[in-house]
Amino acid sequence: MALIITNDCINCNACFIECPVEAVYKPSEQKLSEQEKKEFYMSEEHYFIDLNSCDECTVFNVPRCIAICPMDSIKTMEQIKKIGKENVI
Ligand code: SF4
Numbered sequence: 186m187a188l189i190i191t192n193d194c195i196n197c198n199a200c201f202i203e204c205p206v207e208a209v210y211k212p213s214e215q216k217l218s219e220q221e222k223k224e225f226y227m228s229e230e231h232y233f234i235d236l237n238s239c240d241e242c243t244v245f246n247v248p249r250c251i252a253i254c255p256m257d258s259i260k261t262m263e264q265i266k267k268i269g270k271e272n273v274i
Pocket residue numbers: 188203204205206207208209234238239240241242248249250251
């Protein structure tokens with residue numbers, strides 16, 4: 186399981202600093218493939234979370250990145266499905 190950063194992200198860097206397992210990445214400076222964007226939620230525009238590294242902060246009550254994000258731009262996969270991927274990514 187992993188959380189997803191949506192396009193409300195303003196690249197403030199807070200979640201990058203806060204993540205205990207270094208699962209948050211800055212926007213890619215290299216061109217990404219459609220697969221990387223659509224399947225792995227990587228981004229050239231905003232921060233993104235490595236799906237394989239994020240454990241949703243299971244040892245905390247609330248995921249650290251969600252607690253600190255000023256834009257409420259970090260969502261679960263279930264939330265993304267409800268909102269509609271095309272509306273938030
Ligand atoms: S949920 Fe926790 S482990 Fe996953 S990206 Fe956010 S801070 Fe990092």
